[in-house]
Amino acid sequence: MTVAIYPGSFDPVTNGHRDIIERASRVFDKVVVSVLENPRKQPMFTIEERVEMLKMITNSYENVEVDSFQGLLIDYAKQKNSNIVVKGLRAMSDFEFEFQMALINRKLDSRLETMFMMTNNRYSYVSSSIVKEIGSYGGDICELVPNEVYNIIMRRLRQERDA
Template sequence: MEKAVIYPGSFDPVTNGHLDIIYRSANIFDKVIVAVLENPQKNPMFTKEERVAMLKDVTKGIKNVEIDCFSGLLIHYMNAKNVKIIIKGLRAVSDFEYEFQMALMNNKLNPEVETLFMMTNNKYSYLSSSAVKQIAMFGGCIKDLVPDSIVTGVLKKTTLKNEVK
């Protein structure tokens, strides 16, 4: 039986920290579905299609990784995919509190679902998509924060966003 896991998130944009969790999960599980969340309450910088394209680009060499997207409840998406394991990366204690609540809620909605927490590599403990966007918008260097293949796209998008203000 294939052991699959879903790694959900906004990935706006994907960071090296996200990619680290993807690689490590792919070494443990038979299949990793990286699921881009469409959250109507958030105003992402990158469209769903751009985020999916970035993730496909940076994971193209990982054979057991699938990139997908969803809206609505994660539990509904998991049921549709027939997957029972969620993987979540944790950077700090502050992440744990929120993710712990979400894990309990998902388990309440479907008691068969388990959430596994993967600690970040310490070199990414400070890294977030929000920080990357802010650094890029103010002209800082994002090399080593995001995969090399998307640096130009992130800088271009943040420059456009800055010009609109």
């Protein structure tokens, strides 16, 4: 069984993330979508909230599991019996960062392969940061995030705006 890990912050999950999850689920026997606890970022949603939102948008995929982790990706991959990491790319700037991460992960564990998936061009401009910025100013994000989590994201954005 080929198990791939799709790690990320997913703060919040976007239609671009969903696109990568859907496509990866067709390529690999199992996809573990895993929320990374990144101490360098100040998340809008807790790990538990992000996991729950991801479960909401992936419940129709039988071969997709949602999880979270902290620490090194190589250790997590071993724990999940995986040697494949899936990363979505929108632009050259994504590639430069993800390429560096892929090389260091491979240096730490030569068995770990990173598979890059180009995002659907409909989502090439969408990022969690953009969603948060547009939403924080009251802009319309309904076409940027999955319908299942739109209200949750909007509620949080309103809370932060009113605080």
